Amino acid sequence: MIDQTTGLNLVPHAVEATKSADHIILKSRHPLDAVVENTGVWLHKWAHEAPDRVFLAERSGDGWRELTYAQVLAAVRGIASSLAARGMGPDTPIVIMSGNSVDHALLSLGAQYAGVPTSPLAEQYSLITEAHGRLIYVLDKIKPAMAFVDDAARYATAIGLPNLDGVEIVASQTDGALRDVTAFSDLLKGDASVDVDAVHAKVTPDTLAKILFTSGSSSDPKGVLTTQKMMCVNQAQMASVLPFLKERPPVINDWLPWNHVFGGSHNVNMMLAHGGTFYIDDGKPTKKGFARTVENIMSRPGTLAFNVPVGFAMLAAEMDTNTELRKAYMSDLDMLFYAGASLPQDVWTSLERAAMQERGRLPLMISSWGMTETAPATVMLHEPIGRSGVIGVPLPGTEIKLLPDDEMRCELRVKGHNIMKSYYGDPVKTAEAFDDDGFLITGDAVKFVDVNDVDRGLVFDGRVSEDFKLLTGTWVQAGKLRLDALDVLQGLVQDVVICGHDRDQIGLLIFPRPTQVHGDNSSNGAVIDAQLHAQIDERLRALASTSSGSAKRISRAIILSEAPSLKDHEITDKGSLNVRKIITRRADLIERLYDNEDPALIRI
Template sequence: MIDQTTGLTLVPHAVEAVKTADQILLKSKTPLDPIVEKTGVWLHKWAVETPDQIFLAERQGDGWRELSYAQVLQAVRAIASNLVARGMGKDTPIVIMSGNSVDHALLSFGAQYAGVPTSPLAEQYSLITEAHGRLIYVLEKIKPTMAFVDDAARYADAISLDNLAKMEVIASKTEGAPRDVTAFADLLTPNDSVDIDAVYAEVGADTLAKILFTSGSSSDPKGVLTTQRMMCANQSQMASVLPFLKERPPVINDWLPWNHVFGGSHNVNMMLAHGGTLYIDDGKPTKRGFARTVENIISRPGTLAFNVPVGFAMLASEMKDNAELRKAYMGNLDMLFYAGASLPQDVWSMLEDVAMAERGRLPLMISSWGMTETAPSAVMLHEPIGRSGVIGVPLPGTELKLLPDDEMRCELRVKGHNVMTAYYGDPAKTKEAFDEDGFLITGDAVKFVDPNDFDRGLVFDGRVSEDFKLLTGTWVQAGKLRLDALDALQGLVQDVVICGHDRDQIGLCIFPRPDQITDENTSNGAVIDAKLQAQIEERLRALASTTSGSAKRISRALILAEPPSLKDHEVTDKGSLNVRKIITRRADMIERLFDNEDPALIRV
C-alpha cells in the first residue's frame, strides 16, 4: 500500500499471538520474501543488471574513489582466488583491524566469496595501546591466518605485536611499515591456478561469513558465528515489510563502524541486496569529525539515513541554520532510521520540522531492535507512528517469546532464520544463550504500546540483567529507569548510571557533557558547578514527582568529573557504558553517592 504520510510503499503491522498463562508467542502475518543463498548472488545479479551503478565509494583527496558493481565483482573474484591460493578456507579467519574503507569491503566480500570468515574489530583495539589487551584476546581466541590494516604506519604498534609475528599482514598503504607486509593491490591480480567458480559453488547458506565480537560489557567479548544464511535472511525479512527498498536503488552516506553488526551487516548488505550505493563517511558525530560528515552529506546525499541518537541530534541542530545541508539531507530522503538508545522526542520533533519545512512531507522515521546474535534486526517498526521509542513488531521469519511479569513488562526471547546457532569456541556460553524451546535469551525487556492491540508494537524497556534489589527486597528496573533519567536530563548529560544494589534508595551517577567540565569546577572527582547542579536537581525533582515507590524514585545524584574511560573498559567498543566496570572501578564514588554529608551530593 502507498502510505499517504510518506508517499512510500509500506506494509502495515500485522501480528498473530498465542497467549498462555506464562508467555506470549508473537510473529508477523506478513509473508517472507525469498532468501538468497549467499551474498555473492546479489553481487552477480547487479554486476549483470546494472554493471555501471556505483556500489562502493570513499573520499580520495578532493573527490571520491568510486567502484561500480562490475568493478567490485572483478576485484572480489581476484581477492578470493588469492586467498584460496594461500590455502585459506573456513578454518583460517582474517582479522580486520582498521575501520571502514573500500579495501576493507572488498576484502570482506572476497573472503565471503571464497568461504573464508573475517573478523572486523574496533579500530581502537589496535590504535590505543591500553586497548591492546582486547586485540590480543581476539587473536588468541580465533587464531587468524591473515590481518588487514588500511595504513601500516598508522597501525605500526599493533602489527608489531608478537601475536602477529607469524601472520601475513595486508595493508592498503605499506609506507612506513615496521615489518614486512603485503600490499593490498597484490590481491587484485587474479590467481589463474585457482578455479574460482568451483570455489564459489561450494559456498552455501551455512558457510561462516563473519565472527563478530560482542561489546563485552559484562564479560570477555563473545564471538558470534555469523553465517551467510543469517545475513541474507535478515535482508529478506526487512525487504518484506519495507517494499519501497525494491523500487529504486537506495543510497547511503554512512559512518557507522563495520565491526558492529548494524553498520557492517545491516547497512552494507542492504545496499548490496538492492543494488544500492554506499558512500563511506569518514566523519563522525563528534566535535572533531562532525564538520567532515556535513561536507560528505552535501557532496553525496543519500535516500536513507542511519545514525545513533547523538548523531541525529547534531544534524538536526545544524540543519536549522545550514540550508545547504538541509536541502541535501532531506531533499530525497525516504527513510530515517535510528539505532541504539531511544531517540529523544525533542530531536524527533526537530527532524520532523526540518523535513516539513524543506519538502512538505515526512520521511519514514523508524527504529528496530536487534543484537549481534540476530544479524541484527528481529523486531522492526515499519509504519509511521509519529513518536520516538517504539521498536515495532517481529519481522517475518522471526518468532518472539515474551515472558511477562506482574506489570506486563516482558522478557524478550527470539528465534528465526537470522539468529545465530553458536558462539565461537564456547559451548558453555552457547548452551546458556538458549532456552529449552530453542529461543535466544536476549536479557532485554519490552512492553506493548497497547496491551489490547499487539499490532501497535513494542517499546524497549531496558535490560533485565541490569535490574537489582534494594535492601527492602524491592526490584529496581535499572534499564528502564536509566532511559527515564536520560529523557529528563536531555541536553545536560552525556550518560548516567543507576546505582542502589543493597541500598535503601536509588542513586544516579552522572557523566556531564565534556564541555561542561573544567578544572575550575571540579573537586575530588565530582563536579561542583552550582548552576549545573541546580538544573539537574530541578529536573530530577520533576521526574520524581511523577513516580511513586522506592523502586522508581531517584533520590540522590552525583556529577562525576572523570569521563568514562576506554582504557579501563568503562566504555565498550560500541560506545555504551560498561555499568559493572564503572561501579566496580569507582567504588569510592558510589560510597560518596550514598554519603548524606558529602557537599557535592544532589538530594532530590
C-alpha cells in the same frame, strides 16, 4: 500499499499473538521473501543487471573513488582466488583491524566469496595503546591467518604485536611498514591457477561469513558466528515489509562502523541486496568529525539515512540554519532510520519539520531492535507512527517470546534463521544464551504500545539484566530508570549509572558534559559545583515528583570528575558504559553516594 503520508509502498503491521500461562508468542502474518544462498548471488545479479552502477565509494582528495558493480565483482573474484591459493578456508579467519574503506569492503566480500570468515574489529583496539588488551584477547581467541590494515605505518604498533608473529599482514598503504607486509593490490591480482567458480560453489547458507565480537559491556567480548544464511535471511525479512527498497536502487552516505552489525551487515548488505550505492562517510557525529559529514552529504546525498540519535540531533540542529544541507539531505529521502537508543521527541519533531519545509511530505521514520547475535534486525517498525521510541513488530520469519511481569513489562526472547547458533569457541556461554525452547535470551525488556492492539508494536524498556533489588526486596528496573534520568538531565550529562543494589534508596553516578562543569572543583573523583548541583537537583526533583514508590525514585546523586576509562574497560567500543566495571572500579564513590555528610552529594 502506497502510504499517503510518505508516498512509499509499505506493508502494514500484522501480528499473530498466542498467549499461554507464562508467556506470549508473537509472529508476523506476512510471508517471507525469497532468500538467496549467499552474498555472492547479489553481487553477480547486479554486476549483470547494472554493471556500470556505482556500488562502493570513498573520499579521495577533493573527489570520490567510485567502484561499479562490475569492478567490485572482478576485484572480489581476484581476492577470493588469492585467498584460495593460500589454502585459506573456514578455519583460517582474517582479522580486519582498520575502519570503513573500499578495500575493507572488497576484502570482506572477497573472503565471503571464498568461504573465509572475517572478523572486523573496532579500529581503536589497534590505534589506542590502552585498548590493546581487547585486540590481544581477540587475536588469541581466533588465531587469524591474515590481518588487514589500511595503512601499515599508522597501525605499526598494533601489527608489531607478538600475537601477530607468523600472521600475514595485508595493507592498502605499505609505506613506512616496520615488518613484512603484503600489498592489498597483490590480492587483487588473483591467482590464475585457482578455479574461483569451484571455490565459490562450495559456499553454502551455513558457511561462516563473519565472527563479530560483542562490545563486552558486562564481560569479555563474545565472538558471534555469523553465517551466510543469517545475513541473507535478514535482508529478505526487511524486504518483505519494506517493498519500496526493491522499486529503486537505494543510496546511503553512511559512517556507522563496520565492526558493528548495524553498519557492517545491516547497511552494507542492504545496498548489495538491492543494487544500491554505498558512499562511505569519513566523518562522524563528533565535534571534530561533523563538518566532514556535512560536506559528504552535500556532495553525495542519499535516499536512506541511518544514524544514532546523537547524529540525528546534530544534523537536525544544523539544518535549522543550513538550508543547503537541508535541501541535500531531505529532497530525495525515502527513509530515516535510528537505532542504538531512543530518538528524543524534540529531535524527531525537528526532522519532521525539515522534511516538510523541503519536500512537503515525510520520509518513513522508523527504528528497529536487534543484537549482534540476531544479524541484526528482528523487531522492526514498518509503518508510519508519528512518534519516537517504538521499535515495531516481529519481522517475517522470526518468532518472539515475551515473558510478562505484573506490570506487563516483558522480557524479550527471539528465534529465527537470522539468530546465531553459537559463540566462537565458548560452549558454556552458548548454552547459557538459549532457553529450553531454543529462544535466544536477550536480556532486554519491552512493553506493548497498546496491550489491546498488538499491531501497534513494542517499546524498548531497558535491560532486565541491569535490574536489581533494594534492601527492601523491591525490584528496580534500572534500564528504564536510566532512560528517564537521561531524558530529564539532557544537555547536562553524557551518561548516568543507576546504583542501589542492597541499599535502601536509589542513587545516581553522573558523567557530566565537560562544558557544564564550572571551574576545577573536584574532590577525590567527584565534582562540587554549586551551579551544576542546583540544576541537577531541580531536574531530579521534578522526576521524583512523578515517581511512585522507592523503586522508581532517585534520591541521591554524585557528579564524577573522571570520564569513563577506555583503558580500564569502563566504556565499550560502541561508546556504551560497562556498568559492572564502573561500579567495581569506583566502589569508593558508591560509598560516598550513601554518605549523607559528603559535600559532593546531591540529596533529592
